[in-house]
Amino acid sequence: xxxxxxxxxxxxxxxxxxxxxxxxxxxxxxxxxxxxxxxxxxxxxxxxxxxxxxxxxxxxxxxxxxxxxxxxxxxxxxxxxxxxxxxxxxxxxxxxxxxxxxxxxxxxxxxxxxxxxxxxxxxxxxxxxxxxxxxxxxxxxxxxxxxxxxxxxxxxxxxxxxxxxxxxxxxxxxxxxxxxxxxxxxxxxxxxxxxxxxxxxxxxxxxxxxxxxxxxxxxxxxxxxxxxxxxxxxxxxxxxxxxxxxxxxxxxxxxxxxxxxxxxxxxxxxxxxxxx
DNA sequence: GCCCAGGTATAAA
DNA sequence: TTTATACATGGG
Numbered sequence: 001x002x003x004x005x006x007x008x009x010x011x012x013x014x015x016x017x018x019x020x021x022x023x024x025x026x027x028x029x030x031x032x033x034x035x036x037x038x039x040x041x042x043x044x045x046x047x048x049x050x051x052x053x054x055x056x057x058x059x060x061x062x063x064x065x066x067x068x069x070x071x072x073x074x075x076x077x078x079x080x081x082x083x084x085x086x087x088x089x090x091x092x093x094x095x096x097x098x099x100x101x102x103x104x105x106x107x108x109x110x111x112x113x114x115x116x117x118x119x120x121x122x123x124x125x126x127x128x129x130x131x132x133x134x135x136x137x138x139x140x141x142x143x144x145x146x147x148x149x150x151x152x153x154x155x156x157x158x159x160x161x162x163x164x165x166x167x168x169x170x171x172x173x174x175x176x177x178x179x180x181x182x183x184x185x186x187x188x189x190x191x192x193x194x195x196x197x198x199x200x201x202x203x204x205x206x207x208x209x210x211x212x213x214x215x216x217x218x219x220x221x222x223x224x225x226x227x228x229x230x231x232x233x234x235x236x237x238x239x240x241x242x243x244x245x246x247x248x249x250x251x252x253x254x255x256x257x258x259x260x261x262x263x264x265x266x267x268x269x270x271x272x273x274x275x276x
Numbered sequence: 277g278c279c280c281a282g283g284t285a286t287a288a289a
Numbered sequence: 290t291t292t293a294t295a296c297a298t299g300g301g
Contacts, residue, residue, distance in 0.1 A: 027282055028282095119282075119283095120283095122281090122282055122283085123281090123282080123283040123284065124280090124281060124282095124283050124284080124296075124297090125281055125282080125283090125297095125298080125299095126280075126281040126282090126299080126300060126301090127281080127282075127300095128281095128299090128300060128301095129281080129298070129299060129300065130281090130282085132299090133298090169297080169298065169299085170297080170298085171296075171297025171298050171299095172284095172295090172296045172297050172298090173296095173297080174297090176284085210284090210285085211283085211284065211285085212283095212284085213283060213284050213285085214283090214284095215282070215283055215284085216282090216283070216284085219282070232282070233282095234281095234282045234283070235281090235282085235283080236281095236282065237282080265282075269282095278301105279300105279301090280299100280300090280301090281298100281299095281300085281301105283296105284295105284296090285294100285295090285296090286293100286294085286295085287292105287293085287294085287295100288291105288292085288293075288294095289290100289291085289292075289293090
């Protein structure tokens, strides 16, 4: 990987396993908007436009400092997904197929609160609507950056009532969002501690939040804490497991189970006719 | 109108 | 312990 910086943008050259469409549209995040051939998005309170051009990835509205401090980490450029993917591909032919089809997926290092809150919203919901709810949440309670808004902090949301959240139309999830925000703002849930916990303890801790069950907790750990062994199982993954791995535990995927899950999830979504 | 969505809480069996 | 149902809303 090489980096080239100019006035207002950074170019990433010779990067393996990075496809913007696959990464943004595989169901791990809900804030990246495709406008033309470019993706517009926000993370860590910064707004960028990113697109690919001749094997390069170009990030606009940034600089070398922001790239080094934020985006290199956010896009997980220090992790070798080729190595992980090839290792996972040996486990089962369907993972090999999924990896070969979607090897450009990277697990983004999202902010813990945004990941947790987004996946609380995701429950019993569809992706287009999740995106809309998250967007309304940011527009109403986040801070304006350039055109878009930051994800509102837990401290901000902790002061709201269920009624205040009515405009985002999150339905029964509003009370869950507020409970989560209050537990984070009060310190009852401590992200720094969760980072250091064993996975199962972290899950138990997160599920003390109302509306957070095993699926949401595992998603938060995978996407918000970059615990690559976390393995979210929803109704869809249950069916996928039944189809391809009857009588097998997710443990067979090892310490990169979450990555395997992401290849499998996206592949099986794109080829849903193969699933039961 | 109908079924369903990257689930969870709650009640009932 | 396992299984069934409600939940708010709107995409397809």
